[in-house]
Amino acid sequence: MKKYDLPTPALVLDKARFERSLARMAELAAKAGKKLRPHAKTHKSSAVARRQLEAGNCAGVCAAKLGEAEVLLEKGIENVLLTSPVVAPARIARLAELKKAHPGLWITADNAENLRALSACGVGFDVLADVNPRMGRTGVAFADAPEFVRTILQLPGLKFRGIQCYAGNVQHIAEAEKRSAATAEVMKEAGALVRSLRADGIDCQVLTGTGTGTAAFDVGIPEVTDIQVGSYCMMDTEYHNIEGVGSAFPCALTCLATVVSTNQPDFVTVDAGLKALYFTPHAPPCKAKEGVPDLRWRYEWFGDEHGRLYFPAGERPRLGQVVELTLPHCDPTINMHDVIYLCSGDEVLEELPVDLRGKFC
Numbered sequence: 001m002k003k004y005d006l007p008t009p010a011l012v013l014d015k016a017r018f019e020r021s022l023a024r025m026a027e028l029a030a031k032a033g034k035k036l037r038p039h040a041k042t043h044k045s046s047a048v049a050r051r052q053l054e055a056g057n058c059a060g061v062c063a064a065k066l067g068e069a070e071v072l073l074e075k076g077i078e079n080v081l082l083t084s085p086v087v088a089p090a091r092i093a094r095l096a097e098l099k100k101a102h103p104g105l106w107i108t109a110d111n112a113e114n115l116r117a118l119s120a121c122g123v124g125f126d127v128l129a130d131v132n133p134r135m136g137r138t139g140v141a142f143a144d145a146p147e148f149v150r151t152i153l154q155l156p157g158l159k160f161r162g163i164q165c166y167a168g169n170v171q172h173i174a175e176a177e178k179r180s181a182a183t184a185e186v187m188k189e190a191g192a193l194v195r196s197l198r199a200d201g202i203d204c205q206v207l208t209g210t211g212t213g214t215a216a217f218d219v220g221i222p223e224v225t226d227i228q229v230g231s232y233c234m235m236d237t238e239y240h241n242i243e244g245v246g247s248a249f250p251c252a253l254t255c256l257a258t259v260v261s262t263n264q265p266d267f268v269t270v271d272a273g274l275k276a277l278y279f280t281p282h283a284p285p286c287k288a289k290e291g292v293p294d295l296r297w298r299y300e301w302f303g304d305e306h307g308r309l310y311f312p313a314g315e316r317p318r319l320g321q322v323v324e325l326t327l328p329h330c331d332p333t334i335n336m337h338d339v340i341y342l343c344s345g346d347e348v349l350e351e352l353p354v355d356l357r358g359k360f361c
């Protein structure tokens, strides 16, 4: 099947660009002696996660939610780190069952009461202490981390594995120099924490964190063991605008949309709106040209089902034409689709189910 015959809106993944990005990130980490732990929150697809593992140099993959971890493990992916805390009693019970069935599940925690509830399950959870990179989303303060680690070590049924420090707040700093300085401040502190734990005789095997925006810098921190990069494999307009990121990792994933009305003088109407492309006001989608946003074209959301596409002079699309758009923000956009079509050139090769979709809890 040809990709321009797909029913639209449809997400298409360019195989060559996708595989190049997988190889590039694997090499970036390997050159620094680090591993990848790619985050499946981006693509929500066990088939994509498997391809990331096959590309090599991975310590495992990450999941954001318990439901995502369940699908990944049940689909045969053995090593999954759950990067968000699980605190509700019913979900802790599910987590314990999952751990019993899949020893390769690792978890994160940031609260001593939660640690006691996890310990009481008696299943031998492998735990990373989640440290707050001054973002405030989750994590214990750096100053409280040593005591928190000791609590993990003292509680039966818990095995301390290391530290997670994910600084999401610095990933999208546009200037590379400022981003590098901002991440160094946090990750050096995380590195110092690991050194001090080890100096106290604590077996701290892992320091994990890092997104696509800071990967190239964070691999230079000696104590970092692996990077939890997510967006690099798909890429979006938000990230493409960031210095040094778009040039290394092109937009492998795009959204096909059909021109459904051409009655206006300066724009055409396409059939991809808020339900097909997640809304981010500062980084709208753009017409894609070989993995790069073609800035001569401008997209505006036009309600739930439609978008306006403003075209350059002399390039008015015709009615029924299929256009290819970059994604504004890949993670929540993929979360709106059931399938990603893997393509080579214009040929559709395979359907990759978004099987972690809807697994919010």
Ligand SMILES: Cc1ncc(COP(=O)(O)O)c(C=O)c1O
Binding pocket: 039, 041, 042, 062, 083, 166, 168, 171, 209, 210, 211, 212, 213, 228, 229, 230, 231, 232
């Ligand atoms: C804990 C955690 N790790 C890794 C990532 C991946 O980050 P990126 O998509 O910037 O590569 C995210 C993204 O939000 C995250 O929340």
